[in-house]
Amino acid sequence: MTSAATATPALARGTARAVVTGMSAVTAIGVGLEEYWRNLLDGACGIRPITRFDTTGYPIRVAGEIPDFDSARVPSRLVVQTDRWTHFGLLAGELALADAGVDPAELPEYELSVHTASGSGGNEFGQRELQALWAEGPSRVGVYQSIAWFYAATTGQLSIRHGMKGWSGVLVAEQAGGLDVVAQARRSLAQGSRIVLTGATEAALNPAAFTSQIAGGMLSAAGEYLPFDEAASGFLPGEGGAMFVVESAEHASARAARPYGVVAGHAATFDPAPDTGRPPGLRRAVETALAEAGVAPSDVDVVFADADGRAEADAAEALVLTEVFGPRGVPVTTTKAATGRLVAGSAALDVVTALLAMRDGVIPPVVNVRRPAVDLDLVLDRPRPAALRTALVLARGYPGFNSALVLRAAAPN
Amino acid sequence: MQPTEFTLTDLVEIMRSCAGVDEGVDLDGDIGDTPFAELGYDSLAVLAFQARIQERTGVPMPDDTVAHMPTPNAAVDFVNQQIRAGVR
CATH class of the missing domain: 3.40.47.10 (Thiolase/Chalcone synthase)
Structure with a gap:
């Protein structure tokens, strides 16, 4: 256990600010920061018929699916070993580090951290392997089931891929976890991390996860996501998310990185x-x-x-x-x-x-x-x-x- | 029909499909005597290969056979020895 009392960085004393210096987005309306942003401003909507599985018979058949995600942008070994949610996280993490101008190989590995949030874990991978278990038997369950579906998988794969061996973890708090990790990133800086890769991606558009959400009764049976509208009838799920790089303002300044903004509270x-x-x-x-x-x-x-x-x-x-x-x-x-x-x-x-x-x-x-x-x-x-x-x-x-x-x-x- | 011989080509196909290929590694190259670890495959990957080898050849591959297969050629030799010895 590291204790904040043993760390002396300025952030721990409340005299330094955490800033965001690199960002990425992987969404149904765009993969990559600027493509996403341009399409969002253009009023694009990524809610469309689900194509990842046959939705015949499902009461809801639309969601924010990412069309034609190019898994070739993820190392092939990791495509096989990880869930789609981790594929998104790996790409988003790589893009965020590049956007920040950070090359982890040039920095002390134990001062680089990864903190992600995950609300649904690797349930597409998990469903496939559980189906193999019950349909064909234990010998047909792939070994990567042991690591691919649990919440910390994306953090772990990002940590391994980029050699980021500082304090790292995952927060599970449904939606709110995606903000709580930013606070966790600040704690990580306070404990001596120079660079924290943080954020969250999700990929819950598979039969097991989608059925669970339908059973939860919060989705729009009308297949429309109209928040604050008179016709509001629930939400619709989507897949994707964002990763970003957090560091102290002093660290960013020392390497002449230009912050997008400050994490203030x-x-x-x-x-x-x-x-x-x-x-x-x-x-x-x-x-x-x-x-x-x-x-x-x-x-x-x-x-x-x-x-x-x-x-x-x-x-x-x-x-x-x-x-x-x-x-x-x-x-x-x-x-x-x-x-x-x-x-x-x-x-x-x-x-x-x-x-x-x-x-x-x-x-x-x-x-x-x-x-x-x-x-x-x-x-x-x-x-x-x-x-x-x-x-x-x-x-x-x-x-x-x-x-x-x-x-x-x-x-x- | 169970195969009478297990080849390096069979193994490479298994490696490719069940654990992917690391950047910078060419599985079509001369990799027979390169340790799995140097090809980017950790012990979990080798366990995955074993399960698929067993499925394909019928040769039992308990977890401790990992000791007999540090390299692709060693793995192929081990499987063929087992086949010839009638262990399946």
């Missing part, structure tokens, strides 16, 4: 049991994250909402945003109507998207939503130009996780 809460009558924990997460960032609600320029897509959950989130920011007090958007809900992948993708929005001074619109059922300043129809200094990203996860992350623009040089 984070908080995670958990909802009380349903029968206690106490309010959900989202508001407390928002207020605690803002307080840690030293940011007033009026300083926040945009909110990337959780945008669950079920009327009650949308109303609860809208209430929190109205209580904290005042009526229509802040522009609100979401990427999820375009990509599907990516479990932890969406929260990580929203971090990336918020930083791109700051970079380019534009808020991407919520696609497909026409008739808002909530009184929020939703960004609809087209991108909205705006000078963005501070963004708030929210994520809620079944059954009660809440996380809030405050990002600030990097100080001009």
